[in-house]
Amino acid sequence: MATHPQTHENPSISEATNEVQQGSETAKLESVFKNSEPIREDQIQNAIKFLSHPRVRGSPVIHRRSFLERKGLTKEEIDEAFRRVPDPSPSEQTAVTSQDGQQAVQGQIQAVQHAPAPVVMIPPPSLRSRFRWYHAVLAVGVLAASGAGTAVFVKRSLIPRLKSWVRKIMLEEESDPLEKADAKPSLAEEAVAAAKAASAAASDVARVSQEMMKTKSEERKNFEDLMQLLGVQVQEMKSLSNNIRYLERNSNNLPKVYSANQEVYSGLVKTPAERRPYANGSNIDYDSRSARSTSPPAPPADSSQPPHPKSYMDIMSMIQRGEKPSNIREINDMPPNPNQQLPNPRIAPKAKPWDYGQPPQDESSNGPWWQQKNPRSADFGYETTTARSIGIQNETSTTEPAAIQKQRSWVPPQPPPVVMPEAAEAIRRPKPQAKIDQEVVAAASDDQSGVSDELQKVTKFSESGGDGSGRLEITEIQEETEHQHIGQEGN
């Protein structure tokens, strides 16, 4: 917009004048493109109730906003509602992001509680990456725990074993000299002692082996726990990704048929998630149909679905099977010269028919065939054509009298026909001249005036264009322009 090429000067001038004209209106008109309504408290309350619902808490922010927008809330109301809904605590947030009704998640949450705070504070956008965090942290934690556990158990079992061995050896050593001193005294005693030792050793061994078994089973349990948790994680991820897909392509109001077909479409077309919104989005009705049939389509059971061309179904089914249609060529459509100059425009831009503020009059029907109109086309079954054109002119003449004429200089409106001669007389009477001038001006600018009704009416005829009685004036202008039109055509 900063620089315009030479040929644009003419149109830009007319644009500028347009804008000057619009300038005064722009200020008040452009405000119509904004919401000027005050914030509705009842709508905000409804929105808060909606946003506080636990299920809603788990959905992405963009879907919550979209839902509220569809309910007719303005941006300000939605922002206010979001502001008012209390921020959820981190643990609550993690509790909610998981699937409803999954109890294993509870245990997971407790394990994850000690996870670093920043991870939890990250807003929902990428659930998948958050999951990877948790997954990794959890796995590391569990592995560490099991490692520590086994280390502890091993320590517990190893050390007692060592101790018992040492004790045994010491006992043996001790008992040896004792036995040597009492060499003969009693074979029986010896035997008893040996038996005792044996039993002690056996019990030791038994104990140790028991403890070994215990450790082993504990280790196994640990590993099983770990496996379970991993399995749970995988399930979580799967269900979450399904959820994401579901939420991505679904809005809250759509019937179940629509959502069911999303799954079918996920495997379709060249890459998943390509073309799908088009095929799904442009006609909700035909989705289920095109997904179902691969053979020549039978007449649709549901009459609200538009019948698709047979070849469309063939192509869809081909792509569903993973085949690529054979008629596709490799084309290089990149610019051969990316610095190619934009061409110099050969023609100045033309003004639009609506720039003049009113629809154009009927053009002549001479010229190439595409300009020739069927006399029927002008009517078109309109019974009120004339009234409407007058109506249109009524409206526009009140706003921009300068724009009424197209492609001609502005012709001042004809003086109104003399409807009330007495009033006309009254106007021309010299005595209240100054007062009349004032009143004429007043009547022109707004409808109020302190003059007699007749004067008011007469001045209204001339100044404004409205009301049925103004029709006379308008038709005069029309005749005038038609005369001019014909005159120009003659040239």
Add this chain to the structure above:
Amino acid sequence: MPVFKAPFNGYSVKFSPFYESRLAVATAQNFGILGNGRIHVLELSPGGPGVTESIAFDTADAVYDVCWSESHDSVLIAAIGDGSVKIYDTALPPPSNPIRSFQEHAREVHSVDYNPTRRDSFVTASWDDTVKLWAMDRPASIRTFKEHAYCVYQAVWNPKHGDVFASASGDCTLRIWDVREPGSTMIIPAHDLEILSCDWNKYDDCVLATCSVDKTIKVWDVRSYRAPLAVLNGHGYAVRKVKFSPHRRNLIASCSYDMSVCLWDYMVEDALVGRYDHHTEFAVGIDMSVLVEGLMASTGWDELVYVWQQGMDPRAS
């Protein structure tokens, strides 16, 4: 009335704002599901009814929409299925084209519209939920408008206010934007199902029409947007495109998956004023000429492009 048979399925048709007898057609192979695309520039032969192709450009991916520049008479802009926006100069031969290609949208670009008042910028609407503002001489987009929660099917400039445009989206809302404002200035939940198209009334800058998968066309006034001015029923399936006449204040043209092109007058009790059943597949593209009153064109998945005068039979020869 002339018929042009394209090799691919038609998607959009636009009359040139400079030449009365010129129009551009966007087409896509395999119904736009997967395949190449082609842009045709057609000329209406002045001698007798007939349409001939003057130049064509091939693209690697489907062409979903095309629009003519309002500043350069030979330039057109194409919205491509691979997310790119390409600029073509019809005065140069196909091997020298396109002269620009902008790859910014993450998904298919579904519509492109040139600013008719300022004539220096255009907007594109994409399935990546965004609308982007561009100028032909800039290497990148000027702004990205990201608020819709689903595919944006069309973005259209206001015919009087050069900074205002509307966008129609699959998230069932119609949004009004002002390029000087950071976000949308109005959100109208126009339909209960996806909104496929919208267009402004050329003679009343506060009125616009939307059409939707719910088979209706609704006419809205932004000054009282809680309820529509009119609801036009009559199409048998989703309405694909809606267009206000450049010459008649209350005349709306629409095309639908029921294969028909309809004309409506929304101020009249019985709004349907014309119906054309010339297409044999989904009718998806429609345009009304700005230079020639009453001249219309339509295209559809039956690979045909019709150009006719209102009131005539499109298929009469």
